[in-house]
Every structure is written in C-alpha cells, then in structure tokens.
Amino acid sequence: MYVVGITGGIGSGKSAATERFESLGITVVDADVISRIIVEPGRPALAAIADHFGEDILQSDGTLDRARLRTLVFNSPEERSWLEQLTHPLIGEEIVTQLTAAKSPYVMLSSPLLLETSQAQLTDLVIVVDVPVDVQVQRTMARDDNDEAQVRRIIDAQMPRKDRLARADIVIDNNQSLAALGESINHIHATLLSKAEAKEH
Ligand SMILES: CC(C)(COP(=O)(O)OP(=O)(O)OC[C@H]1O[C@@H](n2cnc3c(N)ncnc32)[C@H](O)[C@@H]1O)[C@@H](O)C(=O)NCCC(=O)NCCS
Numbered sequence: 001m002y003v004v005g006i007t008g009g010i011g012s013g014k015s016a017a018t019e020r021f022e023s024l025g026i027t028v029v030d031a032d033v034i035s036r037i038i039v040e041p042g043r044p045a046l047a048a049i050a051d052h053f054g055e056d057i058l059q060s061d062g063t064l065d066r067a068r069l070r071t072l073v074f075n076s077p078e079e080r081s082w083l084e085q086l087t088h089p090l091i092g093e094e095i096v097t098q099l100t101a102a103k104s105p106y107v108m109l110s111s112p113l114l115l116e117t118s119q120a121q122l123t124d125l126v127i128v129v130d131v132p133v134d135v136q137v138q139r140t141m142a143r144d145d146n147d148e149a150q151v152r153r154i155i156d157a158q159m160p161r162k163d164r165l166a167r168a169d170i171v172i173d174n175n176q177s178l179a180a181l182g183e184s185i186n187h188i189h190a191t192l193l194s195k196a197e198a199k200e201h
C-alpha cells in the first residue's frame with residue numbers, strides 16, 4: 001500500500017485538496033474526522049474528558065462542547081498536552097485500521113498534525129498544502145466562528161511554516177484560485193499513480 005500524507009496548518013486548504021483527490025477516486029483517511037468519532041457519546045475518551053474537565057464540557061444532549069474545549073486547550077499548553085495524550089493514540093489506531101482497509105491505487109492520510117506526531121511514519125511521501133499565515137487566518141475566520149487571536153493561538157500550537165515546508169516532498173501552493181488548485185492536483189495525481197505503481201513492482 002502506497003500512503004501519501006497530506007498536511008498543512010489550520011485553514012491551509014487540506015480539505016479543499018482532499019475533496020479533489022477523492023473525486024479522482026482516491027480514498028482519504030482524515031485525522032480530523034477520526035478525532036470527532038473517538039469522542040462520540042458512549043466512547044471511553046468522552047467519559048475521560050468529562051472526568052478531567054468537569055461535566056460542563058458536555059452539551060445538554062451529552063455531546064462534547066467543542067467550542068468550550070477549544071478555548072480551554074488553546075489557552076493552556078498543559079491541558080492541550082493532556083488532551084493529546086488521551087486522543088492521539090486512539091486517533092493513530094483508527095488511522096491504521098482505515099489505511100489497511102483502503103483499496104484505491106494509493107491512499108491519502110490527511111492530518112493537521114501529520115509531522116508533529118508519529119503519523120508521518122505511516123507515509124511513503126509527504127505533501128504540504130501551503131499558504132502564508134495571514135491567508136490561513138483570513139480563511140479560517142471566514143469559515144469558523146473564531147476570532148483572530150484564537151486562530152493565531154491555534155497556529156502557534158502547530159509546526160512553524162518553514163519547518164513544515166522543509167519536511168515536504170511535494171508542496172502545493174494554495175495561495176491561488178480553487179480552479180488552479182484542482183489543476184495542480186491533476187498533475188500531482190499522475191505522479192503519485194506512477195510512484196504507487198513503482199512500489200508494487
Ligand atoms: C480542541 C478540539 C475539541 C476543537 O474542536 P473543533 O471542532 O473546534 O476543531 P477541529 O477538531 O475541527 O480542528 C480544527 C483545526 O484545529 C487544529 N487543531 C486541532 N487540534 C489541534 C492540536 N491538538 N494542536 C494543534 N492544532 C490542532 C487543526 O488544524 C484542525 O484542523 C479538537 O480540535 C480536538 O479534540 N483536538 C485534539 C485532537 C487533535 O489533536 N486533533 C487533530 C487531529 S490529529
């Protein structure tokens with residue numbers, strides 16, 4: 001199995017990129033999606049979070065109050081570290097399960113923390129989706145209910161842009177139109193198909 005990791009900071013355009021790869025028939029395993037599944041009601045991780053932060057971290061329907069947890073963990077490195085020690089092993093396990101089940105010519109692992117965690121070891125090649133930090137901030141604020149200071153705190157909790165770029169095998173410059181992004185991906189897809197083919201033989 002040829003595993004292509006794709007990463008980038010918050011709001012860089014990982015989802016915009018992976019939607020395009022999916023439309024080309026590629027299975028995408030998404031760490032953000034998995035991070036929501038492992039804290040669904042009834043899961044042990046949600047009970048551990050409620051024990052640690054108090055029942056106020058749950059909404060009236062029993063689901064996680066993500067906005068509240070977001071404020072807590074991005075204002076406290078200790079609380080963020082506590083949450084990551086709980087969630088990252090569970091996210092890692094589910095990533096492996098989903099990668100193993102994938103049937104497309106290559107499989108993509110999309111994760112904002114690919115290079116910050118051991119997830120990178122699962123990949124054959126790393127793609128970084130890159131935009132300047134100010135563009136990350138603008139696009140994230142336009143998408144989410146987050147003020148600028150909050151978005152910048154999240155960016156500060158992630159790998160600095162230049163370190164991430166230094167780890168890339170392929171960089172996608174997403175400071176361009178969505179149409180141009182699609183064009184870049186068509187070319188990269190052709191390259192990845194031949195690399196995956198080469199690994200099989
Ligand atoms: C703090 C939580 C509850 C906030 O939830 P919310 O719905 O607001 O955000 P969501 O999960 O969609 O994440 C949005 C973006 O925030 C960034 N982000 C999330 N967690 C982290 C983290 N631990 N460190 C740095 N950036 C992070 C990523 O760029 C991500 O794409 C949630 O992000 C969480 O549980 N984080 C811990 C698990 C984790 O590290 N997830 C990242 C995937 S490995």
Ligand SMILES: Nc1ncnc2c1ncn2[C@@H]1O[C@H](COP(=O)(O)OP(=O)(O)OP(=O)(O)O)[C@@H](O)[C@H]1O
Nearest residue numbers: 009010011012013014015016112139143176177178
């Ligand atoms: N080339 C582009 N031009 C204009 N808007 C874009 C472009 N690429 C992505 N966007 C928009 O920017 C926002 C952030 O993109 P996206 O959600 O794909 O980022 P992400 O890297 O998946 O973020 P996160 O780490 O938060 O999951 C979205 O609203 C998306 O529609």
